[in-house]
Amino acid sequence: MSNVSKVPRRSLFDRLFEPPRIGAMAPGAKIIVYTLLLAWSAFVLFPIYWLLITSVKTAADVNAGPFFIPFVDFTPSLHAWRELFIVDYADTLRAYVNSLIISLAATALAVLVGSMAAYALARIRYQPNLITILIFILTMTAALFAVFSYGVDWRIVLVVGVGIFYFFSKAVASRVKVPLANGDILFWMISQRILAPIVVVVPIYMMFQSVRMLDTHLAIILTYAVVNLPIVIWLMYDFFNSIPKDLEESAQLDGATMIMTFREVVLPLSRAGLAATTLLVMILCWNEYLLALFLSTAKAQTMPILVAAMNAGERGILWWSMSVVIIVMIIPVVFMAIVLQRYISKGVLLGAVKG
Amino acid sequence: MSTDMSSASETDTLTSDAKRLSIRKMNKHYGDFHAVKDLDIEVEPGEFLVLLGPSGCGKSTALRMIAGLEEITSGEVIMGERDVTHVLPKYRDIAMVFQSYALYPHKTVAENIGFPLKVTGVPLEQRNQAVLDAAAQVQMETLLERYPRELSGGQRQRVALARAIIRRPSAFLMDEPLSNLDAKLRGFMRAELKHMQHELGVTTIYVTHDQIEAMTLAHRVAIMKDGELQQLGTPAEVYTNPTNLFVAGFMGSPPMNFIEGTLSQGSIQVGNDKIFLQGAQEGTAVTMGFRPEDADVVEAGEGRFDAMVYTAEMTGDLTLVTVKHGQSILTIKMPKDFVVDYDQKVGIQFDSGLSYLFSTSDGSRLKAIVVDS
Amino acid sequence: MTSTQGRVENRQPGYVPADNSQPPSRRFRFNEWLDGHARQLFITPAVVMILIFSIFPLVASLIIAFSRVRLKAGGYQVRFVGFKNFSKQIFGSEQFHFLGTFTTLTFLGWVVALSASAAILWWMYRYITTGFSIIGFIGRMITAIVGLGIAWMFAGTFFSGNPFGTLGVTLFYVFVGCGVQFIIGLGLAFLCSQPIRGRNFFRVAFFIPMMITPIGVGYVFRMMADTTKGPFSPAWQWFGLNDFAWAANPWTARIFIIIGDSWQWIPFIFIILLAAFENIPRDYVEAGQMDGASNWQIFREISWPQVMPVAVTVMLIRVIEGFKIVDLPNIMTSGGPGIATESMSLHSFFAWRSLDLGQSAAIAYLLLFVTVVICVSFFNLIVVNRMRRI
Incomplete structure (x- = not known):
């Protein structure tokens, strides 16, 4: 009994920086961690506090x-x-309602279309022919060139273009096949996110102008949905891949169609993924500025445009009004975040990023 | 060929809608990999057939092809009179129980069981009645409102079974349904499953890697290895009369003991002892096998050959004596009161009529026998 | 039909189960038809939307970039001008705007230019001597050429004391900004993954900036940075800097924009890396502690290797988004002083506003080109390499 040696008295440094037991933190380390985290909280929260009092x-x-x-x-x-x-309630309310309609509809559209595509890519094997795609792109380039540089009427070009594409894809693409795989389609879709809005916004502007859809909700909704489609496809593809296939196969044996399987089995199981994706896309749509600036002039103006408009006039920036608008803009996002919060902690973003 | 199964097909339970399931020259290629090779099995109406083999032998792939979840590279699947080779799974009138049970976590027990009827558009009232019947069959009628996560492993298993039987399919496919249960429950569910299959009389194909499950459940066992069918027969047949080294070694627990040697002057050399064989060609490499229960540990020098005791394990009802002989480890079942020391030299005796001889090179059964000197 | 490896292709649509004696209803037939076309049905909407709103504008933008566009009554007049728009940016009268002002290279400029060139050439040489494939070579060639161009651009402007253009500004935002954001985000995530109380508070608090519109962030930071009326003006006065106009100095202006951008984007990096840290099995860390590893060793040897694949991908996403920066410089400085804080997106936007569509598209395409080359290089040379090693 007596040959158990005494634990030597630890130095101050050791007592500060050695954890008392495994899984706990040393007091010194604790102080440092809390100081840093509180300092960052101050940095994060102070501007928001300033916004509130302003x-x-x-x-x-x-x-x-x-x-x-x-x-x-x-x-x-x-x-x-x-x-x-x-x-000014009329202006504020209009922008607010516009923003709500646009971001909700665009999010819904992007999540629906994107998760369908992601599911298809995760479960069905596609083999598109590279030659067909090349023919399509060449035809489209030629058609656009004709429209822009030679002023040919776009309706004529559309008809001729479809004809040419049909002819060549029958004549050439049915003989020469360079099959692509699902991974290629997925990469193509996700890589669309690299496009800065500024690259595509001018033609989109012209396109909507030519069909007289500028400054409409639909134009902005469609554009937002497409811009965010890559995010949905990317997150949901990974999520669907993590669902055991047994469940879908079982449904299939029980006689469910693919749509039914998707609706009854896959979507309910993907609630966590859908929630996180929805929130992210919603935030991006709600806060988007550049595209809205191009595509809306008056009727369809969204909240970020309203915020930017607080800079107008000879009076300089109306800091107080602008603060109000920004605060009002945060509220629905916070609300969404609270509603969807319990799904998000499951690390959906992480899953996709890991893949 | 199938003596055991006649008992099932003669019972006057729901045998009327049991169908014959024929698998003809079924093949599966994954690129260069030949997963299933020319599988030919006739499953009789109402028969319980077990596909047995080690993991990666192609048994699950075969089952999935029968279900229609995997495309068949070549061959046919015929159900009753109907060729279903290229028919979608949902039109095959087959129910499947998955290893993971594949219960929908967001649906209650009742909704899970009723799902096959819901997707085929059966009206709600009719469906509810069917759910009650099916749940009663597996004694789950009191837990209908629970979610799968609130159930134990055995209860989930029952729900999966109820979902399979609710449609009264013409065949059941089961992919290792008991392997997620603990040992005790597995034994109990095994008996229950066998009773239920007997009662419903539905043609069943059951995949497992557990030879005890295969032995106890099957009317006939089909043993597969590397995508090839090794032997098809009743459990008794494959146990007592294995056609090759693989089947002999796969069936039985502990497995059959093997001793390798080369035949010269009518015998093989086992340590310092000779074992005489008859009927095999001089110079062939042979593997001799005998089952643990067919041998005895005797005094050194009194058996067919001598070996050193490696360990002795008391399992309760008997003692397993493991002896080491050269590179091979042999196990012998002895009475529970048998006592032996480590590293003791003992003799091993076995009945010549209960030993098996295989060609070492291709594993095929030789027509040779062991003779007493 | 729905599983990836195994599908029954030769389907028999319309087959009715044998026990169903009535003829199939119209609804049943419609569902069967839908199921038969599910392959196309599921993916077509996404493909069509991307074709119309992404690929079509991309091609149209390319044509515009090679044209001079003039407004005329009821539409546009588009004239093909070849590479004129691009050469104007790279060699011509807009060079100062896009690349920067080149006078002569100072000694430091020469050193940087030559050492960067030597490093890139050495890297190419190493590749050619160790392994070789046509695609790999072409890819690395493009990376090397762009790298050389950027190195010389910075050598001629920044390192020779000359102002640089929107390309330099964008790269500064992306690399310095994302670097800072990554380091702080990683640090916060690691701290927050420690066994401390109030983790949920920090998690929520740190996430808030992501919810605010970038426009708003721009204004908020303009308020913050105001030296006379902002919250820090007493501090500025105390330092005797109350007359200092940060927006008039290129570097302070750029740094303020990076601070605003970091404030907004660190949450994104933080939230994902925190999940990654929390996803590390507790056993690993505890085993390390049992073996007597210090905190730093645990981070370096256990946590970091587990988190790194996530970190690399998060950085890739952040870099992709970083190249699009436009709202903050637009709001905080309008690209000023001069062009000192103007990103390429903003440059293109200003060109569009002055109705110079050809130039606007050309700059946008140059941005796209630089983004793609850098992101693809990053992906192929770092992500793929790292993944292979793990």
């Missing part, structure tokens, strides 16, 4: 210099809120 400041309070604490430094006033929601 929204209840008068122009004089803002211009007279920094005031930090409401009721102590300055008297809060709801004038900016009143102005936006009572005086």
